[in-house]
Every structure is written in structure tokens, then in C-alpha cells.
Amino acid sequence: MTATTHAALQHLVAGEWITGSGTEVRSLNPARPTTVLAAGACATDADLDTAVAAAAAAQRTWARTPIHQRGTVLLQAATIVDRNAEAWGRDLAAEEGKTLAEGVGEVRRAAQILRYYGNEGDRHAGDIYSSPRAGEQILVTRKPVGVVAVITPFNFPIAIPAWKIAPALIYGNAVVWKPASTVPLLAMHLASALHEAGLPPGVLNLLIGGSGLGDGIVGHAGVDAVTFTGSTGIGRRIAAAAATRGVPAQCEMGGKNAAVVLDDADLDLAVEQVMLGAFRSSGQKCTATSRLILTDGIADRFLQQLTERAATLRVGDPTEGSTEMGPVVSESAHTTITCGIETATIQGASVLTGGARYTEGPLADGYFIAPTVLELPGTEADLWTDELFGPVLAVRRAADADEAFTLANDSEFGLSAAVFTQDLTRALEAVEHLDVGVLHINSESAGADPHVPFGGAKKSGLGPKEQGSAAREFFTHTTTVYLRGGAPSV
Ligand code: UN1
16 A cells, blocks of 8 residues: 555544544545555444444434424535535545546535435424314324434445435434445545534444444444445345344345337437446446347447447546546455456357456556446346446347336336336336336436435335435334314313
């Protein structure tokens, strides 16, 4: 490792920034893996006990604090995040590998999410129902669930934490948060914004560590609910562990999202959007487009345009403004993805563009993978079914819209899909037939907004959806109140 100045890894426990005493963790720049961005010791089980106890104690007072007052803290944090968007966006690009524009955009998105939930006090707080009995109303009020464990992935190191932590806090919960250990820098930035904004000690605790720490958090007797975004395998393990303890889990997991381009599509628009869906963030989004289904009438033309565009995409250091695609996050991601490409070719896929490693030049040292488009044979192929989480697009052809929609549904996952057509009837058929949690008509498969539900159908998600009013389902429980006064006056 080169001796560079890097950030010291710290954890936020009971309102204090502490250094851990567990094993060492380093966050590296995936474009230049000899550069260390942050380093320090992981949190220990003892830190976890302290954090959970602090969270439980702080939560009682926090829950009694008026929601508008809680909102003020989130709004202040949003201002801090916005103010640092350029610098933190650069850190994000360096630490995670997405481009500078995407990094800065993501930081601003985190601020937008904090603002959305910061204003929750101005929205409706529950429901009132009529009663079948005279002199009675039935109220459904919302209460926090308690101490929430938040476990977040590397690929949106500030936006996903914001969309879990902001609703958890606004509804009166306390949080123990473990981010992916590949992106501690951005986690420290978000926690510092909330801390500086005046969040009372213990309401948010940040613990950095590996999967052992994650297991410790999920299994901790003081944790009342777990929200997770990440791989399908870990999500199912977390849901099972939570169920064993009888606590709710919200898990956002895999996707194998299809873009369907029909004969009548606006091809230029579709090419541009498929490029964004497949290759932005180097394909490392659970909403990324990883399958492309083309109807026969346009397939050849579309593939020619797409592969020309992909072959000239500027791959490079994400912190340089002209770069259109950076590296993938780590050496192990790089190995998994290159092996996935190899397996696909062994299983009969033809490489239309990309596929090869960068063996020389400035990209050879980083975890770069060329934007790759592979056309699959009609037979079974792992690339059709398994999430690879990289810039790799698997293509199949269909005779007509019906067959295309059937192929799009041919997945155990159902997170998002994109359909390109100018025909309203086909678009409405897609709305009716595609089993996904998020559907885009004439736009790329990725994307989410703070005020609308986000999450998957089928095996992409477990538990209530995220964001918008859907978040309330997970971060609160209801009390149904049968409210009567004394004897009614006549
Ligand atoms: C987006 O598409 O902008 O992990 C958000 C993920 C998703 C978030 C996607 N949970 O990629």
C-alpha cells in the first residue's frame, strides 16, 4: 500500500466518535487499489452492546419529541449534506467507483430524502374510521417500533442509508447502522451530518465492520426490527434470523431486470436509456438493466446502435469529469463478473462488445470491466437467471410483444423493468402483465423517488416496501383506538 493520508475510520456510539478495536478494515479506491481512502479498526461486540443500549435509552425520549422537532434535525442535516455535495460526491466516486456526476447526484439525492422525511410532520399521521356504535370513533395511530438495525450495501453509500435512516428517525425510532465495509467514508459523512444537525446522542449509532458484526446486530436481543438492502443470500439469512427472534425484517435484494424494446419503439431513445440502465454505476444497481429483450423487427438495428455506443463509452477514473463509466467496487466483484462472462461464453453466448479484461494501460491496475453485451443462445444460461452486478447485458430475441413479456417475466426476481414502445395498448399490457415492483415505460429500469414506494415483486423483496408513505408500514406499528366519551348528551 502506498503511504497516503487517509481518513481514520471511526464509529459513532452513544453520541461519541470512537475508534474500534476489532480487525483492521481499509477502504480502497477501486480505480487505483493501492490508494487507501480510510482505514481503522472495526467495531467489536462490546461496541455493539454499548450502541444498542444507548439506542434503547435514547429512543424513549426521541419518540416523545414532537415529530416537527424531529423533522427540524433532518432538515438541518439535509442542509449540511447539500453544502458538502461536491466534496462528498468526489469521495463517493473515489470510494465506490461511480462517476463524479453520479456521486454528486447521489449526495444531493440523500439531502432530498432527508428533506422529504423532515417534512413528514406536515402529512397525515394516522386514520380515523367510523364506528358501528353510537358515540364512538375508531382511530388508528402510529408508533415507532423501537431500535432499528439498518444494514446497507456499497452501491448507494449515502442514498440508501438516507432512505432507511430518515424514515426510521422521523417516526421516532433509534438506529444502529452497519454500512458495507467497502464504503465507510460516506457512512461517516452521513452520520456526521445528522450528528452535527443536533440528533440527540444514541439516536443514531454507526458501527463499521464485516459480516460477523452484521450477524451480531441482527441477532442482538435489543434490536426490534431490521432493514437491509443487499444480496439475495444475505437478505434471506437476515430475514430468517429476524423471524427466529420474532422481529420484522425489510429486505431489498436481487434483481435481473429486463428492458423490452418492441418493434414500434423510438430506437434512439431506447438505445440511450438501455445504455444508462445497463452501464451507469458500472451496472452495480439492483435496478440496473441486465437483460435485454428485442423483438425481431428491430433487433439487428438496435444491437448495432447499442454496441457502437457501448464500445465507445469512456471508461476510466470516475473522479475525472469526462469519464462515463468507472470500475466495479472490489477485486472480488471484478473476479465474479469476469468469471460470469467466461461462463456465459462457455454456455454459448456470443460477445457483441466488451467481454475482455483490460490487461494494459492505465485501466489494468483498477477493477475495470468493459461494457459488455452478450447475446444468449435459446438454451439455459446462468447469465439469464443469476444477478452478476456489473456492466454486463444479456440479450435475447422475441417474435412479438407477447413473447417478449413472457421472457421478461422469466425470472425469480421482479424488481424493475423497462418497456420501450410508442403503442399505448402495448404499454398497458406491460403494466398488466409484468410482475415487477417498479415499471418504466420509455425510461431506464433504474431510479427511485423519495415520495413513491420502491421495492420488488417476487423474490426481490421481503417485507414492506421502502420510501414514500410505504416506509411508514415498516418503521411504525399501529394502535387501533376505540374512542368513546361518557354518556352522549341528548
Ligand atoms: C436507483 O435505481 O436509483 O441497491 C436506486 C439498489 C437499489 C436502489 C436503486 N436498492 O441498487
